[in-house]
Amino acid sequence: MRVLYGVQGTGNGHITRARVMSKALSAAGIEVDYVFTGRPEGDYFDMECFANRSYRRGLTFHTENGRVCHGKTLVGNNVLQFRKDVRSLRANQYDLVLTDFEPVTAWACLKSKTPCLGIGHQYVFDYPVPQERPSLVTRQIYQHFAPVDDALALHWHHYDSAILPPIVEVHNGSTQLKKDSVLVYLPLECQQQVEELLSPFEAHQFIVYTASGKTSQHPHITFKTLSRNGFQADLKLCEYVIANAGFELSSEALSLGKKLLVRPLKGQSEQQSNALALISLTYGQAMQELNAEVVARFFNESQSTQITYPNVADYIAQWIAKGMPKRTPSWYQKCWQSVVINR
Incomplete structure (x- = not known):
């Protein structure tokens, strides 16, 4: 065939x-x-x-x-x-x-x-x-x-x-998590605004993936250029995921039991709908703007859901x-x- x-x-x-x-x-x-x-x-x-x-x-x-x-x-x-x-x-x-x-x-x-x-x-x-x-x-x-x-x-x-x-990839066995580690993938946002959003949360270690390289002024924030293997390795190790509300990354995060916060794109009904579904299923949280108060609540109140597909x-x-x-x-x-x- x-x-x-x-x-x-x-x-x-x-x-x-x-x-x-x-x-x-x-x-x-x-x-x-x-x-x-x-x-x-x-x-x-x-x-x-x-x-x-x-x-x-x-x-x-x-x-x-x-x-x-x-x-x-x-x-x-x-x-x-x-x-x-x-x-x-x-x-x-x-x-x-x-x-x-x-x-x-x-x-x-x-x-x-x-x-x-x-x-x-x-x-x-x-x-x-x-x-x-x-x-x-x-x-x-x-x-x-x-x-x-x-x-x-x-x-x-x-x-x-x-x-x-x-x-999604079928994962076998458990992975040792890095407590308070956060993978961030907001490629369609202004990355300077992303850095400003994350800078107050010094108790967490952030790995931010971008399409192009960037250097952070904050020791708890690391920017990395996109690569398949690097991204997957950091996704497996992190405790939290903050990302746009794309379906596939959210699915990967759920399959690995990550605490999930999404920021759906404005004017993109698919991502807005994904955010609604995550909330209604209690699989994750959402923010409509880059909002430090929402991020703080996410770190304090979020519960993980792991779904084996x-x-x-x-x-x-x-x-x-x-x-x-x-x-x-x-x-x-x-x-x-x-x-x-x-x-």
């Missing part, structure tokens, strides 16, 4: 999910070609696990200081290049096309009338999950950004719907390898039966 897999590369969450899926698809004997879009090729890192990969410009979102700018997003995307990207793909030459909210592969399938299966979190908002009421612009984006024929939606809870648990990537890959038989409610329920929540 030959599969074309489109991955949205604007953020790192989609790529993290694709890393897990790549192992499962390979183990199932499935040959995969990957297409990454959403950022310049030189801005990707640690991509060796995707042996057969290519890059396109695709479409992306423009953000400033923790807010999505819809006007600049519309102006900044090159529609003519996007059409060329779509025409350059021969989606109908593959046995199956997957997309993780990636628009080039999705539209290439639409143009060639090739079936396309979505795998990801964005597809969950067709179900009765906690969500912020999206604006007209946002609704149009969800409907037309990466259209698919069918989708496997992912969330932290099933909500009695056709939803699967998150796709099954190997969802392997579950999906085996289903694909078997020819994708019809999915029944019991198919979803079987996967959720392996989820264990410890508080």
Whole structure:
């Protein structure tokens, strides 16, 4: 079986999910070609696990200081290049096309009338999950950004719907935590403001990951440049996580039992909805602004939740390898039966 897999590369969450899926698809004997879009090729890192990969410009979102700018997003995307990207793909030459909210592969399938299966979190908002009421612009984006024929939606809870648990690395054994250590990942915020937010909390050690290097004037704050291995090592060791409300990092934090505080992007209904879900499930806390009082309460009052998820990537890959038989409610329920929540 030959599969074309489109991955949205604007953020790192989609790529993290694709890393897990790549192992499962390979183990199932499935040959995969990957297409990454959403950022310049030189801005990707640690991509060796995707042996057969290519890059396109695709479409992306423009953000400033923790807010999505819809006007600049519309102006900044090159529609003519996007059409060329779509025409350059021969989606109908593959046995199956997957997309993780990636628009080039999705539209290439639409143009060639090739079936396309979505795998990801964005597809969950067709179900009765906690969500912020999206604006007209946002609704149009969800409907037309990466259209698919069918989708496997992912969330932290099933909500009695056709939803699967998150796709995360399955961790075996326990890790010794560094007490009062905090991993911070707020890449779309002004990093100077992030440093000012954290500077009063001298009893904690902060590791802040950024896209570019920065030196802190405070001994309890360390800035690090993004790397897959370094980030994962620090994530396993930390006690707390402070991050934007992206789905994949929050899922990783929950699977490792981290105390979680999210700051959802303004104007990004998915992240706002994620924050609502984390609060309603009592899995984490949220702040709408960079607020030192909220951070202080988080350190004083937060409780950890550890969720053991099954190997969802392997579950999906085996289903694909078997020819994708019809999915029944019991198919979803079987996967959720392996989820264990410890508080």
